[in-house]
Amino acid sequence: MPPVLSKILDVKQFMLKSTKRKVISGAVIAVILYLLKIRLTKSKTENMKVKRDEKKGKGNVDRMFLKRILKLLKIVIPRLNSPEILDLVLLTASLVARTFLSIYVANVNGQIVRAIIEQNLNMFLQRILKLGVVAIPASFVNSFLDYLNKSLAIRFRKRLTQHFHDIYLNDMIFYQLSNLDSRVANPDQRLTADIEKWANSLSQIYSNFSKPVLDIILFSRKLAELVGYQGPMYVILYYLISGFLLRFLSPPFGKLTAIEQRLEGDYRACHSDLVYHSEEIAFYRGHAWEKTRITNSFNNLIGHTGQIILKRLYMGVFDSMLVKYGAVMVGYAVVGLPVFGSRREEYLKSVNNDPSAITRDYVRNSSLLINLAKAIGRLVVSYKEIQQLAGYTTLVAELDEVLKDLINGKYMRTMLQSNENQPGYFAQKQSLVSMNRGQIVETENTIKFEEVPIISPNNDILAQKMTFEIQPNMNCIVTGPNGCGKSSLFRILGGLWPISSGKLYRPHIDKLFYIPQRPYLPAGTLRDQIIYPHTKLQMLRKKVTDDDLTELLRLVHLDYLVVREGGYDKCNDWNDVLSGGEKQRIAMARLFYHKPVFAILDECTSAVSMDVEATLYQTAKMLGITLFTVSHRPSLFKHHDYMIQFDGEQGWNFKKIEHSSE
Structure with missing residues (x-):
């Protein structure tokens, strides 16, 4: 073959190979770009979801987090002489002791290695004995640190729980929330x-921050004496750069934690609803619908948790690369400074080029450097723990802020606002509303509504301004279609709902008593069911005995319960033990025990026979209790003198009942 033709063929073959390589390279690059596009699209979608959830509550480590955490710290550490301060002092002292013990152990380790190299049995046994002796206080200090951390967590939880209980269980805040x-x-x-x-996160944060800081200071000081100031400086500089990179790459774990806790709460609420409404759900055969709802809630929680652990996966990769393996390379460079650094001749002269001494110093410096690296590493990666604390702080601080608003008479919910351009149309908005814009005046024994409308908390008007007056012995029945405002009238009367305008005259709340259709039977004794919410001590102060309670049960035809259930001190699950009619009659016995001026009876005898019902109403009137009854049953009209009738279209009527024409 001619040389020219051969060269042409070689060039052509090279071009073909080059083209093939370009095609393969282009395909690889295209695949990489496609994967990056998928990842960026997924990240963008996740970020959009996080931003939507930010509206519900942020979990950033920012100025708001610092402001909230300082408020909560004032609650859990109220004063300088509190037990929490003592725990913190002991914790700090234990951390310092553990650091000095670590330095001492590093020295002993170096001496043990030197004894091995020199084949000195006596020195070896002495150093082993030293290590065994120091293990006793070191073991105690480590266990004591764990104990103090858990003790602090319990103290923090106790303080914060008591704080919230004092607010949440004060007056009607729990209902309003x-x-x-x-x-x-x-x-x-x-x-x-x-x-x-x-509380657990906060107690761990102190140890995870103070211990590394102490270790950095003390180990750096010791290392500077042994290898020069360049050694610890290089290590600290490397970790600062690593920390900056981790901070830049770290996802918003605080926000993700806050969202996760909300999803946990939603999932628990689904199961709570299933338990509370189990009878109605079973009657409607709604198990399939509830299964779908609970499964969706659980899947949302698991999906979000899966995203978190996936983000922790790739963050763990960066942590290991920067904090672990990168630190090893820097560490070897530092421990090699005495032999290879600028002070090499001075160091070798000081140890007389003794290999055993060099080995001893290497092992000792390695131990100190490892501890220093661990301390800086914990400090760098602890940012994730701060983010987690920020997420929990957001949830707890939000609760505190909402409770404070309720104490100050303000609440926020979706309000209905009419649109003038579109009649009958209602727009929804979130707004902070003052609790009571009307006026409540306490009277002796009078209930009087003066231009008070019945408006729900979300601004839904149920009845126009009402004006009427009820004196003792003016027994009144309230009727009307469902959803017209009958029960809402008593929510306003009892102070459960705010008054938007007008004046409400009423006696002290102790003179009002409410009995619903399904009475509340708390966990406790048979006696507790009758005297609730009084305690046995309050009952005795009232000069009421168990014999008096038996008489009350006789009035409601339940005196057989004392023998059947084994006495007044018998504890039981009363919601399961008693029938529907027995529960309602227990509630009436509770009413007779308290003897209020006014009694609000909301369909409270629907499961009782008509003859027993008549006895109960006559007994209440005989005891001087003025009845305020919500019912549609014509048989109850004869026990009342007045009627409030709602028409379901925001109208109402207050009139006297003429029994002769009933």
Whole structure:
């Protein structure tokens, strides 16, 4: 073959190979770009979801976090002489002791290695004995640190729980939080699991920060004496750069933690609803619908948790690369400074080029450097723990802020606002509303509504301004279609709902008593069911005996319960033990025990026979209790003298009942 033709063929073959390589390279690059596009799209979607959830509550480590954590710290550490301060002092002293013990152990380790190299049995045994002796206080200090951390967590949880209980269980705040304000969907989750996790996270933060700081100071000082100031400076500089990179790459774990806790609360609420409404759900055969709802809630929680652990996966990769393996390379460079650094000749002269001494110093410096690296590493990666604390702080602080608003008479929920351009149309908005814009005046024994409308907390008008007056012995029955405002009237009377305008004259709340259709039977004795919410001590102060309680049970035809259930001190699950009619009659016995001036009876005898019902109403009137009854049953009209009738279209009528024409 001619040389020219051969060269042409070689060039052509090279071009073909080059083209093939370009195609393969282009395909690889295209695949990489496609994967990056998928990842960026997924990240963008996740970020959009996080931003939507930010509207519900942020979990950033920012100025708001510092402001909130300082407020909560004032609650859990109220004064300088509190037990929490003593625990913190002991914790700090133990951390310092453990650091000095670590330095001492590093020295002993170096001496043990030197004894091995020199084949000195006596020195070896002495150093082993030293190590065994120091293990006793070191073991105690480590266990004591764990004990103090858990003790602090318990103290923090106790302080914060007491703080919230004092507010949440004061007057009617617990009712207002669940029924008036819409900012905290699951207060039970906030008051139990979230407070516990916040307390545990806070107690760990102190150790995880103070211990590394102490180690950095003390180990750096010791290393500077041995290898020069360049050694610890290089290590600290490397970790600062690593920390900056981790901070830049770290996802918003605080926000993700806050969202996770909300999803936990939603999932728990689904199961709570299933338990509370089990009878109605079973009657409607709603198990399939509830299964779908609970499964969706659980899947949302698991999906979000899966995203978190996936983000922790790739953050763990960066942590290991920067904090672990990168630190090893820097560490070898530092421990090699005495032999290879600028002070090499001075160091070798000081140890007389003794290999055993060099080995001893290497082992000792390595131990110190490892401890220093661990301390800086814990300090760098602890940012994730701060983010987690920020998430819990957001949830707990939000609860505190909402409770403070309720104490100040303000609540927030979705309000209905009419649109003038579109009649009959209602727009929804979130707004902070003052609790009572009307006026409540306490009287001796009079109930009087003066231009008071019945308006729900979300601004839904149920009845126009009402004006009427009820004196003692003016027994009144309230009727009307469902949803017209009958029960809402008594929510306003009892102070459960705010008054938007007008004046409400009423006696002290102790003179009002409410009995619903399904009475509340708390866990406790048979006696507790009758005297609730009094205690046995309060009953005795009232000069009421168990014999008096038996007489009350006889009035409601339940005196057989004392023998059947084994006495007044018998504890039982009364919701399961008693029938529907027995529960309602227990509630009437409770009414007779308290003898209020006014009794609000909301369909409270629907499961009782008509003859027993008549006896109960006659007994109440005989005891001087003025009846305020919500019912549609014509048989109850004869026990009342007045009627409030709602028409379901915001209208109402107050009139006297003429029994002759009934």
